[in-house]
Amino acid sequence: MAVSGAMHPKNLLSVSVTKGLHVLGTGDALHPAWQKEWEPFLSNEAGICVVPTGEVEDEHRVHHLILAEDFGQFTQLRELLKSHSKSISTNGRPHVYLSGEEIAKRAHEVGALVGPAHAFTPWTALFAYHDSVASCYNSEKIDFVELGLSADTSYGAGIPDFAGVPFLSNSDAHSPQPEKIGREFNRIRLNGPLSVRCVLDSIRANAIEANAGFFPEEGKYNRTACIRCFTQYSREEAQQHNWRCPADGALIKKGVYDRAGELSRGTPGSRPPYLHLVPLGQIIQTVEGVSSPGTKKCRAIYDAFIVTFGNEIDILVTVPVSEIRAVHPKVASAIEALRENRVTLHPGGGGKYGTFSLIP
Structure with missing residues (x-):
C-alpha cells in the first residue's frame, strides 16, 4: 500500500548501485509474499548485501524497526505475533496488539535486533506517546534508535536513555527513484567480509562511523x-x-525540534559525525529551476553524472568539485556550497516538508 508499483527487488537493487549503497534493507519482511519476491535476489550480481528488515505498529501505534539475519527469523516472528494481529500476513507494516516490550521480547527470542522506528516523529513513534524508553520497552533492551528524517544525531545525543545506543539514519522509500532511496544512510565499520551477520554484529557493537541524511529542518515534522x-x-x-x-x-x-529539546538533559554525549546531504536529483532540480527531479532535463544531467563518476554518494561527498564542475558548473557550485554548509534552511512542520536554498 501507498508505494509505487515499481517497488520490486530488481529495481531497488539497481538504484542502490546508482546511489552508491552496499547494504539495503528489504522492508516489510514479515509479509510472506514479499519474502518470496526477495528470495531470488538475496544473492545478486550487484553485490548488494540484503538485510531482512520489517516494521511493526504496536497496540499504542508506536512503530518498531526489526533487523534479522534471514527471512526464517521473520517467519518465526510472524508465528509468535499472528495471534495478536489481524494483518500480520496482509500488511507490510502490521498492527500488533502487544506492547513495545512484548514485541521486543519476541524479536529478541528469534535472534533479531529491534529499536524504535523514526523515534522522534510526532505520529506513530516512541516519543509521540512516551517520555522515556522504559515507558515503552520496560526492562527490555533496545539495540538501536532510528532517527528519522526530521532529526539528526544532535537531537538524540543529549537524551540520557540513548547513552551507548547506536543511532541509525535510515529512510524508508515509497518509490525506487534515486532521490527517494538512500536519502539517509549509515557508514558502518565491519570486522569481516560484507555479510548480513557482519552488518548486524557491527550494529550491536555500535560500530557506526558516520550517519548521513537530510538537514533535520527539511523533515515535514521538524517544527511545531x-x-x-x-x-x-x-x-x-x-x-x-x-x-x-x-x-x-x-x-x-509538536515538532521534533521541540520534542527533542524537552527530553534532552545536560551535556550531549559524543556521537559519530553526521553528514547533512541533499539528494543529487534535488540539487539538479533546484539549480535548473524545474518542477521535479524526474523531468527529462534533470534525468539527463543526473545520468551524465553517474556515467562519469559511478554513483551519487561519491559525487556528493568525495569527488573533487573541480571534476564535478567539468560536467555541470552550477551543480558543482551547489555541491561546494553544501559541503561548506552555505545553506539557508526553511524548516518544515505540521506535515509539510522544509526547503533549502544554497548561498553562492
Missing part, C-alpha cells in the same frame, strides 16, 4: 506547526493556544 495551514508556532505559543491553530482551529502538532 498547524497540520492544515502549516503556520509554525513556538512551543510556548502552541501551549497558549491549547494546541489549536487560531487561524483555522486545526491541531497544532
Whole structure:
C-alpha cells in the first residue's frame, strides 16, 4: 500500500548501485509474499548485501524497526505475533496488539535486533506517546534508535536513555527513484567480509562511523506547526493556544525540534559525525529551476553524472568539485556550497516538508 508499483527487488537493487549503497534493507519482511519476491535476489550480481528488515505498529501505534539475519527469523516472528494481529500476513507494516516490550521480547527470542522506528516523529513513534524508553520497552533492551528524517544525531545525543545506543539514519522509500532511496544512510565499520551477520554484529557493537541524511529542518515534522495551514508556532505559543491553530482551529502538532529539546538533559554525549546531504536529483532540480527531479532535463544531467563518476554518494561527498564542475558548473557550485554548509534552511512542520536554498 501507498508505494509505487515499481517497488520490486530488481529495481531497488539497481538504484542502490546508482546511489552508491552496499547494504539495503528489504522492508516489510514479515509479509510472506514479499519474502518470496526477495528470495531470488538475496544473492545478486550487484553485490548488494540484503538485510531482512520489517516494521511493526504496536497496540499504542508506536512503530518498531526489526533487523534479522534471514527471512526464517521473520517467519518465526510472524508465528509468535499472528495471534495478536489481524494483518500480520496482509500488511507490510502490521498492527500488533502487544506492547513495545512484548514485541521486543519476541524479536529478541528469534535472534533479531529491534529499536524504535523514526523515534522522534510526532505520529506513530516512541516519543509521540512516551517520555522515556522504559515507558515503552520496560526492562527490555533496545539495540538501536532510528532517527528519522526530521532529526539528526544532535537531537538524540543529549537524551540520557540513548547513552551507548547506536543511532541509525535510515529512510524508508515509497518509490525506487534515486532521490527517494538512500536519502539517509549509515557508514558502518565491519570486522569481516560484507555479510548480513557482519552488518548486524557491527550494529550491536555500535560500530557506526558516520550517519548521513537530510538537514533535520527539511523533515515535514521538524517544527511545531498547524497540520492544515502549516503556520509554525513556538512551543510556548502552541501551549497558549491549547494546541489549536487560531487561524483555522486545526491541531497544532509538536515538532521534533521541540520534542527533542524537552527530553534532552545536560551535556550531549559524543556521537559519530553526521553528514547533512541533499539528494543529487534535488540539487539538479533546484539549480535548473524545474518542477521535479524526474523531468527529462534533470534525468539527463543526473545520468551524465553517474556515467562519469559511478554513483551519487561519491559525487556528493568525495569527488573533487573541480571534476564535478567539468560536467555541470552550477551543480558543482551547489555541491561546494553544501559541503561548506552555505545553506539557508526553511524548516518544515505540521506535515509539510522544509526547503533549502544554497548561498553562492
